[in-house]
Amino acid sequence: MLVIGLTGGIGSGKTAASDHFSHLGIEIVDADIASRVVVEPGKPALTQIAEHFGEAILLADQTLNRAALREKIFANPDDKKWLEALLHPLIAEEITRGLAAATSPYVMFVSPLLIESDQKSFCNRLLVIDVPEQLQLERTTKRDNNDEAQVKRIIASQASRQQRLDLADDVIDNTNGLDELLAKVEKMHQQYLQLAAETTQ
Structure with missing residues (x-):
C-alpha cells in the first residue's frame, strides 16, 4: 500500500x-486522532496517566484534562519524557493499525x-x-x-x-x-x- x-x-x-x-x-489516518484514541476512558494509558499525575488530571466525565496535562509537561521535562515513553509506542500501534486497514x-x-x-x-x-x-x-x-x-x-x-x-x-x-x-x-x-x-x- x-x-x-x-x-x-x-x-x-x-x-x-x-x-x-x-x-x-x-482514507486518512490522522496522528492527532490516534493520539486521542489511546487515552480514551477505559484505555490502560489513561489509567497510568491518572496514577502518575493524580486524579486531578481527569475531567468530571473521566476524560483526560488536556490543558492541565499540557501545563504539567511543559513545566517539567521529566514528566514530558515519561508521557512520551508511554504514549509514543501506543500511538505508533494505532497508526499502524489504521494504515493496514485502509482499502x-x-x-x-x-x-x-x-x-x-x-x-x-x-x-x-x-x-x-x-x-x-x-x-x-x-x-x-x-x-x-x-x-x-x-x-x-x-x-x-x-x-x-x-x-x-x-x-x-x-x-x-x-x-x-x-x-x-x-x-x-x-x-x-x-x-x-x-x-x-x-x-x-
Missing part, C-alpha cells in the same frame, strides 16, 4: 487538503509532526502544504483568535519551513486560497493514483 505523508506548519491548510483527499475517496488505492497519513518525529518512517512519500510564515501567522490568529505571540511560539516549536521543504517529495503552495488549493490536491491525487497503480503491479 502506497502511504503518502501529509504535513505542513500551523495555518498552512493541511486540514483543508486532507479533507479534500478524503472527499476524493482516499483505498493509496492511504494518506496526516501529522503536524511528521518531520520532527520518526513518524515519517510510515510513509513512502512526503507531501508538504507550504505557505510563507507571515501567512501562517495571519491565518492562524484570524482562525483561532490566538494572539500573535502564542502562534509564533507554536511555529518556533515546529520544524522550520525550510526543513519541511528539504524533505518533501511533493509540495503544494497554498498561498492563493482554497479554490486553488483544491485544484492542486486534485492534480496531486491523479499523480498518486498513477503511482499507486505502479506500486501494486
Whole structure:
C-alpha cells in the first residue's frame, strides 16, 4: 500500500487538503486522532496517566484534562519524557493499525509532526502544504483568535519551513486560497493514483 505523508506548519491548510483527499475517496489516518484514541476512558494509558499525575488530571466525565496535562509537561521535562515513553509506542500501534486497514488505492497519513518525529518512517512519500510564515501567522490568529505571540511560539516549536521543504517529495503552495488549493490536491491525487497503480503491479 502506497502511504503518502501529509504535513505542513500551523495555518498552512493541511486540514483543508486532507479533507479534500478524503472527499476524493482516499482514507486518512490522522496522528492527532490516534493520539486521542489511546487515552480514551477505559484505555490502560489513561489509567497510568491518572496514577502518575493524580486524579486531578481527569475531567468530571473521566476524560483526560488536556490543558492541565499540557501545563504539567511543559513545566517539567521529566514528566514530558515519561508521557512520551508511554504514549509514543501506543500511538505508533494505532497508526499502524489504521494504515493496514485502509482499502483505498493509496492511504494518506496526516501529522503536524511528521518531520520532527520518526513518524515519517510510515510513509513512502512526503507531501508538504507550504505557505510563507507571515501567512501562517495571519491565518492562524484570524482562525483561532490566538494572539500573535502564542502562534509564533507554536511555529518556533515546529520544524522550520525550510526543513519541511528539504524533505518533501511533493509540495503544494497554498498561498492563493482554497479554490486553488483544491485544484492542486486534485492534480496531486491523479499523480498518486498513477503511482499507486505502479506500486501494486
